[in-house]
Amino acid sequence: MKELLEYMVKELVDSPDDVDIEEEEEDEKTIIFKLK
Numbered sequence: 001m002k003e004l005l006e007y008m009v010k011e012l013v014d015s016p017d018d019v020d021i022e023e024e025e026e027d028e029k030t031i032i033f034k035l036k
Contacts, residue, residue: 001031002021002023002033005021005033005035006019006021009021009035019035019036020035020036021033021034021035021036022034022036
């Protein structure tokens with residue numbers, strides 16, 4: 001899932017090399033992605 005999100009975000013921004021995605025697992029069913 002992270003790879004798909006990263007691909008989509010990099011296609012939308014002006015500076016794809018500056019994209020940073022952090023992944024946090026909150027519990028077994030919840031994953032939070034933080035985009036910078």
